[in-house]
Amino acid sequence: MSVDIYKINPEFRDIMPKDILDLEDNATWGAEKRGISDLTDKKELLEEHSLCAGCPEAAALRYILTAIPKPEDTIIVNSTGCTSLMFPHIALHTVHSLFGNQNAVASGIKRALTWRFPDKDKDVVVLAGDGATVDIGLDYTLQSFFRQEKITTICFDNEVYANTGGQESGSTPKGQVFKMAPKGKVFDKVPMWELAVTSGCQYSVKLTASAPKAVARVVREAIFIARELGPTYIHLYTPCILEIGLSASEGLWEMKEQDKDRFVSFKYVSPEAEEFLKQCKKEGRL
Amino acid sequence: MSIKNMTKEKNWSGQKLVSTDYMLFEAPREKHFMTGSEVTKEAIKRCTVDASVSYPITPQSEAAHLIGELWAEGYVGMYFRGENEFGVMSEVAGCAMAGARTVTTTSGPGTLRAMENFPMWSGTRIPVQLILMARGINSPLTIQPDNLEVTFMLETGCMIWYAENVQELFDMTIAGFTVAEMPDVHVPIVTVVDGFFVSHTRESVMLPPDDIALMPYDPYKAPLPPIDSEMPPGRFLRDPFVMKSNYISYATHASWQWEVRSAVDRSIPYARHYLNGLAHVTGDLDAEIVFVACGTASHQAKEANRELTKLGIKSKVVKLRTIRPFPHAELLEATKSAKHIFVPEFNIVGWLEKEVTQSLYGKSEAKIIGRPRVAGGMSMPVEAILHEVLEHVNEEKGA
Numbered sequence: 001m002s003v004d005i006y007k008i009n010p011e012f013r014d015i016m017p018k019d020i021l022d023l024e025d026n027a028t029w030g031a032e033k034r035g036i037s038d039l040t041d042k043k044e045l046l047e048e049h050s051l052c053a054g055c056p057e058a059a060a061l062r063y064i065l066t067a068i069p070k071p072e073d074t075i076i077v078n079s080t081g082c083t084s085l086m087f088p089h090i091a092l093h094t095v096h097s098l099f100g101n102q103n104a105v106a107s108g109i110k111r112a113l114t115w116r117f118p119d120k121d122k123d124v125v126v127l128a129g130d131g132a133t134v135d136i137g138l139d140y141t142l143q144s145f146f147r148q149e150k151i152t153t154i155c156f157d158n159e160v161y162a163n164t165g166g167q168e169s170g171s172t173p174k175g176q177v178f179k180m181a182p183k184g185k186v187f188d189k190v191p192m193w194e195l196a197v198t199s200g201c202q203y204s205v206k207l208t209a210s211a212p213k214a215v216a217r218v219v220r221e222a223i224f225i226a227r228e229l230g231p232t233y234i235h236l237y238t239p240c241i242l243e244i245g246l247s248a249s250e251g252l253w254e255m256k257e258q259d260k261d262r263f264v265s266f267k268y269v270s271p272e273a274e275e276f277l278k279q280c281k282k283e284g285r286l
Numbered sequence: 287m288s289i290k291n292m293t294k295e296k297n298w299s300g301q302k303l304v305s306t307d308y309m310l311f312e313a314p315r316e317k318h319f320m321t322g323s324e325v326t327k328e329a330i331k332r333c334t335v336d337a338s339v340s341y342p343i344t345p346q347s348e349a350a351h352l353i354g355e356l357w358a359e360g361y362v363g364m365y366f367r368g369e370n371e372f373g374v375m376s377e378v379a380g381c382a383m384a385g386a387r388t389v390t391t392t393s394g395p396g397t398l399r400a401m402e403n404f405p406m407w408s409g410t411r412i413p414v415q416l417i418l419m420a421r422g423i424n425s426p427l428t429i430q431p432d433n434l435e436v437t438f439m440l441e442t443g444c445m446i447w448y449a450e451n452v453q454e455l456f457d458m459t460i461a462g463f464t465v466a467e468m469p470d471v472h473v474p475i476v477t478v479v480d481g482f483f484v485s486h487t488r489e490s491v492m493l494p495p496d497d498i499a500l501m502p503y504d505p506y507k508a509p510l511p512p513i514d515s516e517m518p519p520g521r522f523l524r525d526p527f528v529m530k531s532n533y534i535s536y537a538t539h540a541s542w543q544w545e546v547r548s549a550v551d552r553s554i555p556y557a558r559h560y561l562n563g564l565a566h567v568t569g570d571l572d573a574e575i576v577f578v579a580c581g582t583a584s585h586q587a588k589e590a591n592r593e594l595t596k597l598g599i600k601s602k603v604v605k606l607r608t609i610r611p612f613p614h615a616e617l618l619e620a621t622k623s624a625k626h627i628f629v630p631e632f633n634i635v636g637w638l639e640k641e642v643t644q645s646l647y648g649k650s651e652a653k654i655i656g657r658p659r660v661a662g663g664m665s666m667p668v669e670a671i672l673h674e675v676l677e678h679v680n681e682e683k684g685a
Contacts, residue, residue, distance in 0.1 A: 074515065093511075095513055098376065101372065104368070105380040107380060108376070108378060108384065109383060111364050112337055116386065117514070118289065139369060140376070147366070
């Protein structure tokens with residue numbers, strides 16, 4: 001694409017709402033360096049989302065959208081859940097089709113775009129919750145890794161089916177009492193970040209969304225690697241403060257706590273990806 | 287092979303680009319002898335197809351293999367085997383959303399496993415072509431011909447066409463892309479044949495040369511923007527209706543579903559043109575005995591018509607080429623003379639009889655008889671049809 005598609009027909013400028021005008025005038029399309037610092041004075045690609053006050057998932061999505069290296073050529077595939085309430089507010093091409101099929105849809109999109117635009121980099125990023133990634137869509141997540149699809153998968157892990165009312169998921173830690181696990185979950189949290197490595201991801205990182213710059217760096221690395229080498233995976237803790245009884249101001253505290261516990265940093269980079277990242281740093285892309 | 291090799295005159299494999307009218311009605315044809323699976327390959331070869339995703343399930347597997355060969359030979363742009371039927375139909379959706387002319391094939395249990403995808407396809411307004419080679423549904427385990435699966439497809443919002451034989455499968459596959467991609471239609475097309483009876487039966491078929499192919503798909507004429515970041519995003523909503531409990535959200539969803547069905551109806555003039563009519567009538571035009579059928583059941587009905595003629599009994603056969611859109615006007619016209627309408631079918635539930643009954647309700651006084659009905663892989667011998675006809679007709683005459 002050309003950034004021009006985000007330009008408004010001059011005849012319509014006088015009737016367009018300010019947030020649409022801002023997308024043309026003050027967003028960061030085509031910028032060499034995009035990042036967290038843009039949050040202070042640039043137009044964000046996410047507009048007035050409808051998630052709960054203080055939801056860490058909403059903050060994480062803002063970090064991710066500021067970090068995407070080439071938004072004007074990025075397609076986001078999402079799934080059913082809390083996140084699907086935000087995607088219609090994003091000024092990018094986004095797809096919601098079904099619950100759990102996000103990596104299959106993303107595979108089709110990536111391959112078709114590679115065929116249709118052989119000379120362009122079109123980044124395809126999957127953003128879905130733990131229910132969609134680890135449970136209902138596990139087959140499609142892993143199969144896309146097996147096939148070495150050149151897509152980035154980001155799992156917003158809130159360790160619960162939040163949008164359906166707080167049921168246990170595969171990502172729930174053992175012993176946690178949730179709906180459908182009234183006596184506590186009987187099996188361990190599924191180590192999706194490890195499965196990603198075993199299944200062929202070039203890059204797999206587990207972290208919380210407590211440090212915006214760390215999230216942004218990982219997103220940028222993951223997208224660059226996926227573009228060149230193969231599948232990349234980010235497992236991001238974004239707790240559902242509602243379901244674990246925290247107030248709107250306590251999400252950050254919870255993530256910082258978990259930085260030292262279930263979400264202690266995990267990072268796998270394949271040898272090829274390691275080399276590639278070095279190259280990117282040399283070129284100033286990271 | 288690269289899409290960059292395509293010019294205004296030729297596609298990436300060097301085939302000369304022609305109109306669908308030329309391909310179907312004007313190009314010289316030569317006689318070949320091949321199965322439904324083989325003719326599927328021949329049709330796809332002439333359709334400038336960007337993408338196909340496959341999975342194995344009998345009896346569609348061979349057609350899926352052969353589309354893979356077309357990819358290896360440089361005719362199809364992109365092809366791979368997906369993980370399972372649900373995944374494949376989602377991968378296919380991704381390809382089509384990204385602006386690719388896309389085809390896949392399915393049968394029986396695979397169709398049902400993938401089912402959640404089909405209303406999503408039509409709701410997303412993607413013109414995917416699904417070639418469905420009908421087979422029985424478990425349990426008990428069966429791989430035999432039976433078209434019960436079609437009843438599950440009827441209300442998915444997809445167009446459904448039904449080919450009787452290898453020749454119709456070839457022609458419908460080509461017409462299918464063209465009609466499905468019309469900007470005012472733009473919904474998926476399910477092209478059905480009876481598994482084994484058509485997929486695995488070798489018949490003579492007239493084919494145009496293979497150095498011509500359809501014009502490429504233009505995704506920028508679609509009613510929704512392709513997901514390719516080449517157009518402004520069409521879904522930047524300030525107040526997404528999804529999951530909102532208010533009248534606007536209900537009305538949005540309802541009107542969209544209505545629009546999908548209207549789009550299927552808008553295919554009627556195009557389908558009439560490219561299929562040479564939504565229904566095909568043979569036999570005695572003023573007959574009181576009328577067979578309404580689709581697929582190979584209509585072939586057997588035509589055999590019965592010939593036998594009845596020998597007995598001095600007039601009958602005619604109305605073969606329905608389209609099921610969605612349902613050819614209400616054609617059926618009513620063709621059954622004006624009818625006193626007995628027989629609907630022979632290859633399934634246990636009689637979905638076509640229900641369709642015919644509903645369509646003619648209050649408009650025809652003919653007695654509608656949903657027989658013979660065979661299932662589970664049984665064949666439908668002409669004698670079975672004759673038996674039903676003679677039994678009913680003689681009964682009414684008091685014989």
